[in-house]
Structure formats: C-alpha cells, structure tokens
Amino acid sequence: MPVISQKGREMPASPIRKLTPYADRAKEEGKTVYHLNIGQPDIETPEIMLDAIRNIDFKIWAYTPSEGTLAYRKKLSEYYNKLGYGINPQDILVTNGGSEAITIAMQACLNTDEEIIIPEPFYANYSGFAHTAGIIIKPILSHIENGFALPAISAFESLITEKTKAIAICNPNNPTGYLYSREELGALRDLCIKHDLFLLVDEAYREFCYGDRSFISPLHLDGFDQHVVILDTVSKRYSACGARLGCIITKNRAVWETALKFAQARLSPPAVAQLAATAAVDTPQSYFDAVKREYTARRDVLVDGLNRITGVHCPLPGGAFYVLAQFPIDDSDRFCQWMLEDFAYENQTVMMAPATGFYSHEQEGKKEIRLAYVLNINDLKKALICIEKGLATYPGRV
Numbered sequence: 001m002p003v004i005s006q007k008g009r010e011m012p013a014s015p016i017r018k019l020t021p022y023a024d025r026a027k028e029e030g031k032t033v034y035h036l037n038i039g040q041p042d043i044e045t046p047e048i049m050l051d052a053i054r055n056i057d058f059k060i061w062a063y064t065p066s067e068g069t070l071a072y073r074k075k076l077s078e079y080y081n082k083l084g085y086g087i088n089p090q091d092i093l094v095t096n097g098g099s100e101a102i103t104i105a106m107q108a109c110l111n112t113d114e115e116i117i118i119p120e121p122f123y124a125n126y127s128g129f130a131h132t133a134g135i136i137i138k139p140i141l142s143h144i145e146n147g148f149a150l151p152a153i154s155a156f157e158s159l160i161t162e163k164t165k166a167i168a169i170c171n172p173n174n175p176t177g178y179l180y181s182r183e184e185l186g187a188l189r190d191l192c193i194k195h196d197l198f199l200l201v202d203e204a205y206r207e208f209c210y211g212d213r214s215f216i217s218p219l220h221l222d223g224f225d226q227h228v229v230i231l232d233t234v235s236k237r238y239s240a241c242g243a244r245l246g247c248i249i250t251k252n253r254a255v256w257e258t259a260l261k262f263a264q265a266r267l268s269p270p271a272v273a274q275l276a277a278t279a280a281v282d283t284p285q286s287y288f289d290a291v292k293r294e295y296t297a298r299r300d301v302l303v304d305g306l307n308r309i310t311g312v313h314c315p316l317p318g319g320a321f322y323v324l325a326q327f328p329i330d331d332s333d334r335f336c337q338w339m340l341e342d343f344a345y346e347n348q349t350v351m352m353a354p355a356t357g358f359y360s361h362e363q364e365g366k367k368e369i370r371l372a373y374v375l376n377i378n379d380l381k382k383a384l385i386c387i388e389k390g391l392a393t394y395p396g397r398v
Helices: 006-010 020-028 047-054 070-082 097-109 125-133 153-159 182-195 253-265 271-280 285-307 332-341 377-393
Strands: 032-035 092-095 115-120 136-141 164-170 198-202 228-233 246-249 322-326 348-351 368-372
Touching: 020 032, 020 332, 032 377, 047 271, 070 092, 070 271, 092 097, 092 253, 097 125, 097 164, 097 198, 097 228, 097 246, 097 253, 125 136, 136 153, 153 182, 164 182, 182 198, 285 322, 285 377, 332 348, 332 368, 332 377, 348 377
Parallel strands: 032 348, 115 136, 115 164, 164 198, 198 228
Antiparallel strands: 092 246, 228 246, 322 368
C-alpha cells in the first residue's frame, strides 16, 4: 500500500473542529448544543453584500486577475484609507480567504526552515500554515495573569537567531481577545527595524474593539512601511465566513511581487465573492455600530457569567469576540469532550475549544478554554448555566 507523506502525517489537526464528532453524536441523541467553539458569528451579513450576489448579470463566470479585480482593490483602498493606512490598489493582493493570505505571506517572506516568532496562545491554524510553508514557529508565552499582554521585548530579543526572519501577531487577538496598544506596536516596530525583521499582522478582527480603546495598525506608525505585511479577511467584518475572501496589504514591492507569483500559481481569487465584497465596502456605519453594541453586550454577559462561577477566571478582552478563561479542571481536552459525550443539563450542553491547541508548548493550556461569544445573549446565558452545572459534576474538577 502506498504511504502518505511525512508532511501529511505531521500536519496538525484543528483543535477547534476535532470535537465535532462528539457534538454531532450529542445532537443525534437529541441534545441542544451551544456552539461556543468556533468564530462563526450569528450576525446577519449586510444586505448590500447579498444584493450584489442576487443582481449578478454576467454571462461567463470567468477567471479574475490573480491579484484580484481592480474594481475591488480600488474599493478596498478606499476602506483602508479611511482608517489612515495611506495605500493604493497596487499595495493589495486579494486572496482566497485570510488563510491563504497568511500562507502566501509566510512563503513570500521566509525560506524553508527559517523562524517566525509568535506570541502564544495563538490562532491554532498558524501551526498548519507554518507547516505548509516549511517554516518554524518560535512561540513566546503570554500570560492570563496580565490579560495576555504582549511579552517583554527582551523576551522576543532572546529568541532571535540568524534564522529569525519575522514576527507575527493577531490584533485584536484570537484566541485571547487582547488588543495591542500603540506603545506595544511601537516597541515591536523598533525591534523589527533593529533586527531587520518582517512584522506579519493578522487584522481579521479590526472592527471589534470595545470600550474607549482604539485600534492601532502598524501602518499607522512612521518609518515601518517596508517591514509590515497586513493580513485581512471579509469573514468577520461582514459576517461572511463562507465568502472565502481575504487580502495581503504591503507597501514593500518585493513582498507584493513575490506574493503575486504564489497567487498566480493558484490562478485567481473567487469572482462572485469579489463582486459581493466590492459592494460591501459601502455598508453603512450604522451596521458596524449595531454589531459592536451587540458584541459588547455579549462579551460583558459571558465574562461576568464566567467569573461568577467558582474557580473560573476570565480576563476582560479588549477586542475580537473570544475569551480565554482558566477553569478548575484537570485537562481542558478531557473536560470539553466530557461536556459533549457525558453531560447534559435539561438536555443541553456546550461545545468549547480546549486551549491546548492554541499553544505550541504541550504543557500549556490544560486548564484554559476558548469560548466565542457568537451566540445571542439568551443562548449565552443558557450555555453559562450548562458550564456551571457541568463543572459541579465533572469528575476531573480540581
């Protein structure tokens, strides 16, 4: 029998989706499962985006340019320039989702076996993207005690070797919800300039910042343009995860031109999604204001509810729509599976994401769980009751 590749054997599975068979079985048994495991919002996609799809009138569903249509890149540049990015359409390369943006950027910026430093916990699929690109993640630990703030710059510097080529962050952060400050980004800028490193920044959750905190991009900082590669997606901004449309933004022409070669190899980004996303740029601000109010309320309900449960500690996130909470349990993988397989309260249970999959270090995350507040407040309250009842009877509670 033929043998699959070593790369295939070593490709990490998604910790966000690995419990799906247990959730499916729970549903087959008649249980209601509250999905707090994945960032699939229940917010409606803007009508202007859906209308663009309904009104399509092309006669041939043709390839688009590998870098994306000019019409879409022009509209995108309008959106980003309202945010102060100072870019033009030639600085944008459209991708098949934010996932492809990250993979192409890694391949364009790093050679095989070169290293990228990423604060952990980090989005679990970064491991898969890095594995696909043949590069090595050097994790740097952030801590729940200070809300997962950026680790000390000295800690970053201690990891830099002759193989280090880049640093990557997600801002606001998935899975922690941490929102990086101007001072933290400025410190990363100085470090990247000092050691001539790229800074790859996943900005998928840019629109989701709470309280009086403002979103800051590295493109808002002076003297940093040639080091910065922004990675973005329409998935979260417009609640359009199925559109599979993202982009790379960089003012570094060598990076853009190299990324284009990878984009040409996969031919083109999706035509229909670009038509929809072109229209979506004109989504009224009232949509985003309403969404932000809703997520703020959900965040407050979830964080307050978790912290009221004995033994649970949950920092208040500044952005995105996730929390990473510490639970009084022996093993987060075991607990999350147990909640689906062995527990029900009034025939209801909760699907969550064990935090172990968001760390590179095997010993980390065993008492932490990521929850996405992507359900309505009524369902969040029911989920919180299930979690509290589950913890009260879980045999591995500590």
